[in-house]
Amino acid sequence: MVAALQIFFLVLSVFFLLSIGIGLYRPVLVLWFLDRFNRQKVLSVYGKCLGIVILLLFILKLFEAYSI
Numbered sequence: 666m667v668a669a670l671q672i673f674f675l676v677l678s679v680f681f682l683l684s685i686g687i688g689l690y691r692p693v694l695v696l697w698f699l700d701r702f703n704r705q706k707v708l709s710v711y712g713k714c715l716g717i718v719i720l721l722l723f724i725l726k727l728f729e730a731y732s733i
Contacts, residue, residue: 667725667728667729671722671725671729674721674722675722677718678715678718678719681711681714681715681718684711685707685708685715688711689707692704692706692707696710
C-alpha cells in the first residue's frame, strides 16, 4: 500500500514538473481553467502543487522508515 502511494506521488510530481515546463513555454495550455494566463501564475499554481506532493512523499518516506 505504501509503495503504491509512493509511485502515485512520484507520477504526480512528474506531471506537475511537465506542466511547469509546458506552462513556461505556453501558459494557456496548462491554465485553460483560469481567466488570465501568465508564467508567474503557472509557477504559482503548479509550484504549490508540486511542493505539496513532494512534502507528502517525504512524509510517506519518513513513515515507512519508522514503521516496523
